[in-house]
Amino acid sequence: MATRRIQRTEESRRLLVAAAAELFAEKGYRQTSFVDIADEAGISRGSIPWHFGNKLGLLQAVLDDQLHAVLTAFDEQAGDPLDQVMDFVRLPAARLFITLLAEAVEDGSPIREQYARLHAALRQGVQARIPAEALPAGTSAEAFTVLLVGAVIGVHAQWRVAPEAVDLDAVRSLLERMIDA
Known part of the structure; x- marks a missing residue:
């Protein structure tokens, strides 16, 4: 019985985070x-404060979930770290961010505070995935x-405003040339 209640609680939380992510985006x-x-989410609104305390708590759960999804996608994708970062543009989390x-x-x-923490974690995650030898000479990893x-x-x-005007492959190529220069 307790196991089923825990599963329902986890499922409710997951549904609320997914719904909030979509609506915030x-x-x-x-x-x-x-x-x-x-x-x-198809769930009582009283569930939100019960799970997250308040709207900022829900936002933090959404940002944590989306950041985890982005960094997991980076880790699961083989290849050039720059390609992985550029592919972020196509991830659902990018729209939310x-x-x-x-x-x-x-x-x-x-x-602002939640977004600043998200941005710092995203920068740290990206920085950890770009090898030092991929950086232009004399460039700090942080910068x-x-x-x-x-x-x-x-x-x-x-790209979101005018997708027809943004050639993502050309942007990626230009960025690679700038880094290699």
């Missing part, structure tokens, strides 16, 4: 309500990672 953090999330970034940069944003993650996020934002 679509509408943003501020425009998404507990009712929206509960309706999308871009949508939340637009809110996080505003003065007084309630999600390179900040530039690379910023470029990829910017490319994704442009």
